[in-house]
Amino acid sequence: MFDPKAEAMSPDERAALQRHRLWGLVDRLIAAGGTQGARLKEAGVGGGADVHLADLRRLPFTTKRDLWDEYPFGMLAVPRDQVAAVHGSSGTRGRPTLVAYTRADLDLWAAMCARSLACAGAGPGSVVHNAYGYGLFTGGIGIHQGAVALGATVVPMSGGMTDRQIRMLADLRPDILACTPAYALRLGEAAAEAGVELPALRAGLLGAEPWSAELRAAIESVLPVKAVDVYGLSEVIGPGVATECLEQDGLHVNEDHFIVETVDPESGEPVEPGVPGELVFTTPTKQALPLLRYRTGDIAALTPGECPCGRTLVRMSKVLGRADDMLIVRGVNVYPSEVERVLLGSGLVAPHYQLVVDRRRPDARLVVACEALAGDPGEPLARALRETLGLGADVRVLPPGTVPRVEVGKAVRVVTWDSGEPPLPGLG
16 A cells, blocks of 8 residues: 555655665675675775765666676675575576575565555455466566555466466456566457456556557557556566556656666766666665665666655656667667557557567668558558658568467567578568
8 A cells, every 4th residue: 555654755754764774785785795895895985874875876886797797696695594585587688697585575575566556556455467477587476475465365377378367357357467568468459359358457567578658558458457567677676666656657666675876878977867867776675685776777767756646756767678678770779669659659550569680681670570450551650760760670561460479478579580581471
C-alpha cells in the first residue's frame, strides 16, 4: 500500500535520510575491503563522515566489469554464511552476473515489489497472475514475494504454456497481470483468438525490456488493463527499483533505498533533470552486495516533483535503451525503441517487428521486418523513419505470423545477419 512516510517525504527529509544511509554504506564498504573499499580509500575517503550527497559525483563508479572480475562472490560485503539466496542475469550478453542476498535483502526486495504492485493498484485481496520467468532471473520470484508481502494472492504461472495461461486468467479472474510487455501483447491476442474475455483485469505490471508508449497503446487495445512500467535489474535488487503509478507519467524511483543519478554515457559527468543520460544507482540499504554509483548502461531521464498520486519520489522516463544497444547504421545512431515508436505510431503495422542488421557487406544496412495491418506500408514507413530519425532502412512487410512471438523470456528485437540464410523468411 502507499506509504506516505516513505513515498511522500519532503525533499529535505529524503535528503537527510539518504545522507545518513550513504554514510553507513561507505563505512561498510571500507570495512569490507575489496574493490569498492579500495577505490574509496584511493579517492581520499576515510569513512562515511567524509561524504555528503553533493560529493557523490566525485566518488568512483562501479561497473558490471567489476562484478565479472570478482565472479562469483568477490564483491560480498558480508560473510559468506550470511548469503540466503543468489540471483542474476540470464547471461544473454555472453556471461551471467550473479548477485547475492541476505535475509534482510530479501525482505527489502519483497517490500519494494509490494510497492510496485501497489503502484499498479494492487492491494490485499488482489489476485496477481505472475507470468514472469522463475529461477535465477529476478522477475518471477521478485514479483511473487512482493505479492505475498502485500497480502495478495499470487498465481505463479511463469512464462510459456500460453493456452494454459489463458485458462487460468479466465478461471481465477486476476486483477493484476505481471509479465514482459511483449508477452502481455501475446496473451491479449491469444485471448482474442480463443474468444476469452478477461473483465476482471485492471492493470498490467510490465517490465524487463524497453518498450514505448505506442506498444503500451497496442497492449491496452487487446487487454482490459492500464499498462504500467516496472524497472529493475538484478545488480541493484531486481524488479521494484522504480514503477509507474496509474497516472502513467514516469516511474517513481524508490529513493529511500536507491539513490539515482543520470550521467553522460561517455564523460560520466552529471546531466540536467529532464535530459536523457545513463542511470547510475547507489544501494545504501543492501547488505550482501551493496553498490556505490553502479553504471547500469540504461538510458533514461529524471524529473523531480510531486505526482498527482501523492508520491514525491523522482520520476524516471521509460528507458530508451541501453548504451550498448544503440544501433549505428551508416553513421546514424538510433535505439530500437525509437524505431518502435515510428512503426507502431504509424498505425500501419501490427505490434510485432524485428530489426535485422545486415552485415554481409562493409556498408551495413538495417532491415525492418514487420507485418501490415492492411495494404503495403513499406514505402511510407521507410519515409517516416528517414524523416523522423534520419535513418535509411529497408522495410520488409512479411506475411502475418512471420515475425516471432514471445512465449518465454524477453523479446528479441535486434538480430544480426552476418552470413548464410536470412534470420527471417522473406528477407533474402
